[in-house]
Amino acid sequence: MIRSKKLTWALALPALALIFVFMILPITNMVEMSFRTPGSSEPFGEDYTWMHYTRILGDGYYWGVLRRSLYTAGIVTLLCLVVSYPIAWHLSRAKGFKAVFLYACIASPLMTGVLVRNFGWMIVAALNGPLNESLIALGIIERPLRLLFTQSLVILALVHVFVPFMVLPINNALRNIPQSLTEASASMGASRYQVFRDIILPLSFPGIQPGVILVYVLAVAAYVTPALLGGQMVSYMPTLIIGELTGTFQWPFGSALAIVLSFSTVLVVVLFTRLTWKLNERARA
Amino acid sequence: MTTVEVKNLRKSYDDFLALDGVSLTAETGQLVTLLGPSGCGKSTTLRCLAGFHEPNGGDILVDGESILNVPSNRRKFGVVFQNYALFPHMTVAENIGYGLRLQKRSKGEIETRVFDVMKLVRLTGLEDRLPREISGGQQQRVALARALVLKPRLLLLDEPLANLDARLRDEVRWLIRDLQQQSGITAFYVTHDQSEAMAMSDMVAVMKAGRVAQFATPREIYQKPSERYVADFTGEANFLTAQRVQPVAEGRYSVHVAGADIEVEGVPGLLKNAAAELLLRPESLTLVTTGDTATFEGEVIKCAFLGASLHCEIALPEGGRLKLTAPPNHEVGAGDRVGIAIDLSHAWLMPEVAP
């Protein structure tokens, strides 16, 4: 590169300023906010306190919601992996026009807003919607099921939202496995299943790990889907947080909830990364 | 003990004929080389043997039985790939022991057999390294050991030396040949390097556009090629147009070449006055002073001093040029008139158009 240091920093400045001013500062500010006392007429008070954290950690209700959020995100991530792996495999084998078409199929949900897609699920899952009707037509159920505003539908819709985030990194990892490795394995006597178990699965782990982490982090904090499809019956952390901020205007308490949620998420991710470190270390070629 | 018979093998992709009737045989313990430029079908043939490609026609018999319906994982052939195809997430020992693990051998047996084969290819001490932590030459030997440890019926090697530098290539080449001969495994070897093919093989199949141009011993391929393509591909060659072809015995002809009448051996079955060319390898030509021992006379166009030898190009008065190798102490230069003696027993007459 023949650019001077000064020019490099000058070029980077607007982007760095954008990220710093509108992301790093606000999030730092939020941490500070979580220690503020509640305000009476304002959304927050003047003094600092631990009370929001002691309130959250001392209340079984919040523990329950937190556990549900972390757990649901785990289920969503797992299902997402199960759904995405075959798609990624199929995509990684495709060539030419077929590949373009498949990329479009996978990219179009990514490019369609979360709200719009959730709305689609509302129609699908309606009492007289296509899902119930086809299940009845197939003779699997007799009377339509109430699917809307259930936890299952929230999970289904979240899986749908995050599939592209999982498919793309796994697809990249699979594409990087040379065909000669599977051929070598087969020539040494491996069955199709053994080739998958011994070669493809371990070598695709460098795609699985970032996919799992990204989906988990996004799923824990997903707001729109539970808000739209979850109804009033079950609470998740994000709906609780937004409620505190826009409904009751408890900014400090809402911030503390957001920080507890982020902290727990980071904990889960660190744990996952440590547990799978060895798997990844070897496969990174 | 394995014999292989490839019969009229055909393979086409969408609109490309990759194999157009390939036939070959390998006797027990032979190393058969498939030699040719890229795109000639040599790798496709090997991949059909390995079971990675399904041919559209023809047959492959191993010990007299067709293997086309046997999937690659039950053929019990060892394959060594050009890029080695070592499993990057397994250690050297795990790579070599992988096939044995699939066979559900006991831990002790795997350990001993892996140890033995690693000793054989001189890799002892590298058991716990990952492929990316060892050198290219070592990786190549792991690939070889991995194939050999399973005692395969047939060893298939796809340009195994292509990614090594010249010095290592020589070393590994002899290792492969030694191991193959010691264990008596029948092997197929794909390469585009004629010297590799010459040095290692029992039999060489020179391939051209999906067909076998000639299938013979290295000596025959070099000295008695069936056509100009083969002669060109296997080494430096001079061709002179031959006139007045006259068969004198089976495979012997008298011809008129560059002003001289000579009697030479050649491809059997050439007819009287057939369009033919005389192949003269540079080493069968000797630079002499003009006079009675000379078959031809000509003018030196250029000479390159290479230390151990002198490479000269000489124009003949009747047209045509000859390249030859002379001893380095000869003092000739451009413009000199020289005589050339031919070792007629190593001249070879070929048809001008491939049969």
Next chain:
Amino acid sequence: MSMAAQTFGGQRSVNLGFAVLIIALYIFLLVPVVTIVGASLTDGLMIEFPPRGLSLRWYQEFFARQDLVDGLLMSLRIGAITAVVTSTVAMMAALAGQGLSGRLSGLFQLGMTLPLLVPELLTAVGLLFFLYKIELGKTVTGLQFGHILMSFPYAYVSISAALRQVPPSLEEASASLGATGWQTFRLVILPLVMPGLAMGAIFAFINSFDLYTISLLLKPLGGNTLPLALFDFLTYEFKPTAAAAATISILLSIGGVALVQKLVGLQRAF
């Protein structure tokens, strides 16, 4: 697939099972989108799929609703500004990123994609307080900054990927021929990264158009983006107008994807 089938032979049923599974999964991916488009074309009074008769009446209804049309216009305006600003800033940042090496380069990459990696909710909450503090709370300007921030990584990733395809020797060659830095950029680099730049702008636009959570928290007084307007609409009236609105945003996305395919090819884009 045919390769693998040959390699292992004789596993028809496994192949068939896999094919069925794959088709089912692709149906799962496309179902919500197809349902919405179908439902928007109904002639009936209810949102249902399959539609009852075909008509465009709900699109007429959509364009007659001032709140939804205002939402659409606001989303388009914010999206357009976001596309222009992010692609410019991201182009500069990508050029800067190319000049960095080693650890610093990795750190820079991470920083530039931060808004994508940190959950939207967190950023939105932080911004809510911060904009309030700098007196941009509940303003369109504040919301605009939020959208620029959230869409920036998409533009950055596309543009820096395109820039990586340009061999550094071109820049050196241009300089050796006497070009200034600006001339090299304008005459050599810019034409080569143009498709990537356009792709970045398209992605930034589409992302901005789809943002929900951040818009909800930073919602300006008296203004709604289309997703916000749609959510409100859905909460009070469950009519096919909503499906028409959703279809319009789907069409925009599909148009974007098609444009990206035409410009750079989807395989390289993802």
